[in-house]
Amino acid sequence: MIQGDNWAEARALLGKWLLSAEAQAPRSVQFSHARRKPRDLLVSVIECNEDLCGCSDGCRLRGKTKMDQRDKLSGMTVGLHWLLAFGMIGMLVFGLVLEDMPKGDSKAALMWWHKGLGVAVLAFALWRLGWRMTQGFPAALSHAPAWQEKIAGLTHWFLLLGTLFMPISGLLMSLSRNRAVDVLGLFTIPPFGEIEVLHEVAEAVHGLGGKLLIAAIILHVVGAVKHEAVDKDGTMARMAGRRVEPRIEA
Structure with missing residues (x-):
């Protein structure tokens, strides 16, 4: 079981990785997250990480984002x-x-x-x-x-x-x-x-x-x-x- 300190450290590392991935992502990917704060970005990608992980139609978490995207409206x-x-x-x-x-x-x-x-x-x-x-x-x-x-x-x-x-x-x-x-x-x-x-x-x-x-x-x-x-x-x-x-x- 993940302890509190380890969980906080894991979240911090994940947050850094997300910001790095966002900076290197194509413009079309960055657009959907352009107005989000890091914390909102973290929550969004935990819910549905299709933009950054490149998952296909089989992604079981697809479709749970709350912001408008080109291919799906909120x-x-x-x-x-x-x-x-x-x-x-x-x-x-x-x-x-x-x-x-x-x-x-x-x-x-x-x-x-x-x-x-x-x-x-x-x-x-x-x-x-x-x-x-x-x-x-x-x-x-x-x-x-x-x-x-x-x-x-x-x-x-x-x-x-x-x-x-x-x-x-x-x-x-x-x-x-x-x-x-x-x-x-x-x-x-x-x-x-x-x-x-x-x-x-x-x-x-x-x-x-x-x-x-x-x-x-x-x-x-x-x-x-x-x-x-x-x-x-x-x-x-x-x-x-x-x-x-x-x-x-x-």
Whole structure:
């Protein structure tokens, strides 16, 4: 049985070896660990050392890393992507339904849910923004013309920011009309008072932003279909949490 002192010494030696191996590893390998501290690197390689040991598909520890890699996205990235995707699409449909409803108790009740769920979406959107700022956007799995990459990049950023400005502008519409927002009965956001200019700006952003966001979602879906049907590069499989084989180097 390994004693405490021996275990500490073994960990220290392993840590030195890992840092040395990381420094000598190819650039594509270093990329996945670029933002990790030595302690995080140690934990990651103990869980799955495929990058440094060169293990094949038979590695029994494969797939347990928690950071995004080119061939496999983390559970956090996949989960937040689909949560916000279904959340925002649902809220946009919800908003279109409310827009056509006449004023009354039924609309007021649905509006209560719309506002509360909007705050929940905003919370997850902020979480996803922080995660994306630390991870960056997933790298492409296949080559594409520069103009397509530019459009894809702009679309990704617009979708990311759209999950923020839509719920924020919706909140401001109520708060600037001196209406508090009850968040699903959990807490209440107090109003600002009557600020007509802020209300008009928020209303314009919410209305136009919703239409632009729908267009961006359609464009994003078209791009996903292209990856699946034309490029056949495994982008959809990767976004489903599976490991894929990239066609281009990091």
